[in-house]
Amino acid sequence: MNTVTQLVREFSGQEFSQEPSADRLLAASRAMADHYARMEHAIVVLSDLRANTSRIWYGGFSRTLGLASPGEPREVSSIWEEEIFRLIHPDDLARKHLQELCFFHFIKNQPRRRRGDYCLMSRLRMKTATHGYMPVLHRMFYIADPAHAAQRLAMCLYGPLFFEMPSACLVVDWIDGHTEELEVPRTSKILSPRETQILRLIDRGLTSKEIASMLSISIHTVSRHRQEILGKLQVKNSIEACRLAKDLRLL
Known part of the structure; x- marks a missing residue:
């Protein structure tokens, strides 16, 4: 996008x-x-x-x-x-x-x-x-x-x-x-530090389960952060989120 x-x-x-x-x-x-x-x-x-x-x-x-x-x-x-x-x-x-x-x-x-x-x-x-x-x-x-x-x-x-x-x-x-x-x-204030961290891991191709394990948080928490990221960037999916975040120099 x-x-x-x-x-x-x-x-x-x-x-x-x-x-x-x-x-x-x-x-x-x-x-x-x-x-x-x-x-x-x-x-x-x-x-x-x-x-x-x-x-x-x-x-x-x-x-x-x-x-x-x-x-x-x-x-x-x-x-x-x-x-x-x-x-x-x-x-x-x-x-x-x-x-x-x-x-x-x-x-x-x-x-x-x-x-x-x-x-x-x-x-x-x-x-x-x-x-x-x-x-x-x-x-x-x-x-x-x-x-x-x-x-x-x-x-x-x-x-x-x-x-x-x-x-x-x-x-x-x-x-x-x-x-x-x-x-x-x-x-840099569009996303929180944790949201930026999770979006970086998503951009690397990690699944929610892998992200949860790496950050020692629940899959539910990862899913919640994913939805917050999509909402803040007003995009439909993680691929668009990563692309826009790069355009905005968030990643």
Whole structure:
């Protein structure tokens, strides 16, 4: 299972609110996106994970990339801004999706009242209108609704990178300015140390009985850990779990 498929499964597996307040938040978020595009000249993508749609605002930076001229936002019947993805260096695009999966897990583990305080900030290479690559700053926010657990709205901003980033990808706390590299410390928290240990043994081809004997635990305990691993990684079987864990650098 690739990272995009995993993201789609996790997004669509949420229990979204149908209350009017959720639609009011969508309207407010659209106004916010419009302001970002106008003030920062950024390309802004607001994705509605419940409706599987996006709205794209083309700030002045879009001219640099050879995209649509600034004007009215465009509706897309997908949460993926493929028009923009085609301009991202292939290596950076694969890494971007993986980072977003890790960030989604990070956000889910935060208190609801704090989920809107964090931003994923990453460095990308994007092809310009003259067909060369330039450094671009990508920022991603989940627009939190403290009353509901599901993350319905995601906002991505693309603009020129005009400063040196200490890392290719950071999680930024906008409240206190704290930054932390995403990839190693955050992904390691998806699985517990025992779950990681058991998944390593599964990846080596050991059976539940062999794992139980090696770790001096019951087969029932091994089975319980297996189910926890599948649930946390949102996969159907151990083969998919091992493959995804490797993609996330858990193994």
